[in-house]
Amino acid sequence: MTTALTDSYVHAATRWLPGQTRRDVEAELRERIADTVAARGDSAAAEREVLEEMGDPLLVAVEYTGREPRLIGPRFFMPWLRLLVLVLVIVLPIVGTVHIITGVTSDDAIATTLIGAVGIMISAAIQIAFWVTAVFAVLEWSGAGEGDVTERWTVDKLPAAAATRSGRPYGETIASLVFLAAMAFLLIGQQTSSPVRIDGESIAVIDPMLWGSWIPIVLGLIALEILFTLWVHVKGWTWTAAGVNTALGVAFAAVTVPVLKSGDFLNPELIERLGWNASTLDQVTQGILVGVLVVTAWDVIDGILKARRASR
Known part of the structure; x- marks a missing residue:
């Protein structure tokens, strides 16, 4: 009998072990759990009883490796x-x-x-x-x-048993919500009362003309990301969640990359005040573009890996 509970226990016991040792201990531990549970009726109650008798998974790892x-x-x-x-x-x-x-x-x-x-x-x-x-x-x-x-x-x-009750660890959810709220705050704040000041004057970083297009769309995507974060916290990572996460990432890249390529992302007044020439502006824009693509790709891959682990 193999369930998410056993998977969680084996993962907790082996996650800090090096490559081949981890694989060997995982195989032996799974066999030990399966045999013991089968001998007790192969039920969910028997599985829980066996795991609790085995105790803290780290102690089990120490037992197998002798590395205390x-x-x-x-x-x-x-x-x-x-x-x-x-x-x-x-x-x-x-x-x-x-x-x-x-x-x-x-x-x-x-x-x-x-x-x-x-x-x-x-x-x-x-x-x-x-x-x-x-x-x-x-x-x-x-x-x-x-x-x-x-x-x-x-x-x-x-860890995964707690995640089953809440879907996603509280720490990860809180960190995501804080990050998204900070993004929205900075995006709105730099337009209405920019913290960037030159010669005592507040100057927006992003082109104010984008209030009519890009900024509202991104704020909408941030709102969807907040809802998505809460959904994953409750339901946990699934292939559906990974698909939604990918769609949100692609949507953000799809609306941001064209704006960056057009050269209309940064506020022209800020560029003039900083004295940037065309070459400097292009380097800054390319850096932002690469950052957007890297972060989007990382987020999509991370969601897929989490869904893959959860599906196991």
Whole structure:
């Protein structure tokens, strides 16, 4: 009997193992689970019972490989990893967005602002990783909760088991919603009250003429992306969701690429104030175009991979 629950358990147990070791452990573990479940009646209840008796999947991986984590032992490794990933996914986009908004409102160069955002996100990630790790290391070294962690483990703690209830992890959903809201805010804000100032004067980055065409369409696509994000959070990734995600990505590229190629994307007044010649403008536009295509392709491929994993 192979179900999503078993798949989730095997994935959690083997996801951090290297290539061939991962494949070997996965095959042995699946066989062990299947044989034990079959001996107990081959039912969903039997499967759940077997998995909970086996306990934390990381401990099972340690059992098969003999590689016990040293800094954060097996009792706390998975809680540490889940909390660390959740905090990073939620905090880093917020930190980066706040820095970008602050930078563009203080007359900083766009390149400097973006580089600074990357730097501060890396710094925040290091700080978060250090303090979260320090707390769990102290718990491990002090022996807190000795003997209790494994007993409390249930299949509901599996990442995919939680996803079955909500469709998509909360951290990923929150990060997506924050990013989309920031995009909409910046798109509208730079037109109505642009944070980019030259000689004390606020100047829109995107050509104001695009208010009659491109900007409303993109805002509509952002609204659809928000609805799509909430839908995936509830239903999870499916091939239908991957198809919708691809359609949204292609739609964004389809309305953005022609505008970039036409050279009518950036505000002519901003270009004049910055003193850009035709060559500089072309380089900037080409850079934005490549960025749009790369991000769109990555998003489409990521959706397909997630649907493929979920279908397994």
